[in-house]
Amino acid sequence: MSAMPELPEVEVLVRHLSPLLKGRTVRGVEVRRAKVIAPTSARELKRKLTGATFTGLTRRGKYLLFQLRTRGGRGTVLVTGHLGMTGRMYLQSSSRVFPKHAAVVLNFGRHDLIYEDQRYFGRFTLGDDILERLGPEPFSREFSAEHLAEALKGSRQAVKVRLLDQRLVAGIGNIYASEILFRAGISPRRAAGRLKIAEVRRLWRAVRGVLAEAIAHGSTVPLNFEDGKRRDGIFYYGRAPGAADYYEERLRVYDRAGKPCFKCGAGVKRVEQAARSTYFCPKCQR
């Protein structure tokens, strides 16, 4: 399976890129796919970024937030990035030959920041307006068990589908939604508003636990974005670049239809919810 960036993957990437970008000044901006910067125009992006210096990179949900200082040092520039399903961002030595699906390239002189995206579902836009639509960060104080209970209350929607709503809590995607419900021992098909208090608490703990473990694991895998082959070693599986046979399964249920549940041995099931795959153990998850 290839890599789909959800909160943990973006967090690991941000930790990796942040120190590499800090202090670098943009010398050139190449937009190869206007779609990913819309509604920003290429002209505007170039004008704002050229000569600006990176001061910080943070994460909000699955979004990356780039912060820069303008040439004179007076103003600030914000750029919001999203990796969609197939986006990658990495720094490499400058080259006139860009990767096939390079969408935006920032040149720093001897190095380039490449944003490539096979399907161009991601984004790289000026401003941070989009972040206002997001609910709380899962590790923030604001995301409490009470907040979760309140957000689920009265909803007849399946709890799995609710977890994907970025206004409820930011950063959970289709893969970790299944993983979280498996850990919580709750069926993805349960109506969100029907969960008992104890179940909501278990779910809340599982959200933090699953995401935190994924970040911790991803942080142990050395990143190597310049080997030209696998650029997704950090995602979901721990596979260190150059160590082809090091393979550690991290996912407990996702993509395991028909295989035995790690807890009880029963067969993992796949169902479709809101046109997305959901995996769960019908015995462990009620």
Place this chain on the structure above:
DNA sequence: CACCATGTTCCTTG
């Protein structure tokens, strides 16, 4: 060759 995969936004239906 037909179908499936991920995330987000937008549109339609109930």
Place this chain on the structure above:
DNA sequence: CCAAGGAACATGGT
């Protein structure tokens, strides 16, 4: 009006 579901986006893998 809101909830829920599905399509569209683009590409490659099976």
